[in-house]
Amino acid sequence: MFRKVLFIVSVLSLAVMSARAVTPVRAAQTQVPIFSDGFESGNLSAWSAKVTDAGDLAVTSPAALEGTKGMRAWIDDNRNIYVQDNTPNNEAVYNIHFHFDPNSIVMANLDSHNIIVAYDLKTTLVPAIRVELRFFEGAYQIRTGSRNDAPMSWTYTRWFTISDAEHQIEVEWDGASLPGQNDGKLKLKIDGVVRANRTGLDSDTIRIDAVRMGAVAGVDTSTRGRYFFDQFESYRD
16 A cells, blocks of 8 residues: 555656646747947947037047947037937837946036937937936936827936946837737836836837937037947847
8 A cells, every 4th residue: 555655656746747847938038139339449430320520429448438448428519419320120129228427527407418319210210219317406317218109298217316427227118019009118227227117108109210329419508528428239129
């Protein structure tokens, strides 16, 4: 009797182990690179286009946040200066990683402007994702926003304070899948920590075809100085 019970227990144990062995494991979602530039080439030639305002936007050694070189944006007027990548192609999922240092740039209270803008190529380039820099009560702050299907309607994260030092900024954007689904997403990470995770976005008509980085739009007259970018990377899932 004891041997019979032992045999049954052994068979059941083998069955459980076998079931565990053949249970399918869901594959981890991986990101597929679209474009990257760490500026170690010493120039901006990797980008599809650039607006430098006679060298105000340039690759320099003092701007290096990783490696030996980075991109300096010298704001001495209100002109937009940026690099542009046209590699994205009707992206429904678009993730951006970059390093940024405010570098003690002078900004009046509530000054703000866009340092990253991703665009949907419709008849013209239409802003679809924004990363904004603001100065508020003595501190630098970052937020991101996603355009909705409704004209001129945006969904934003709240503002998050960053120190006057190097930071890694990550934006993960998923456009809504179908009309009426409202399943779009927008996530902001700062230094590897999720700071905001917006869901339920109505953005099924929005797709990404280009991105700009620099002092892209909206610079105020009371904003002057230099800040630094490095290690730009973009991905699709």
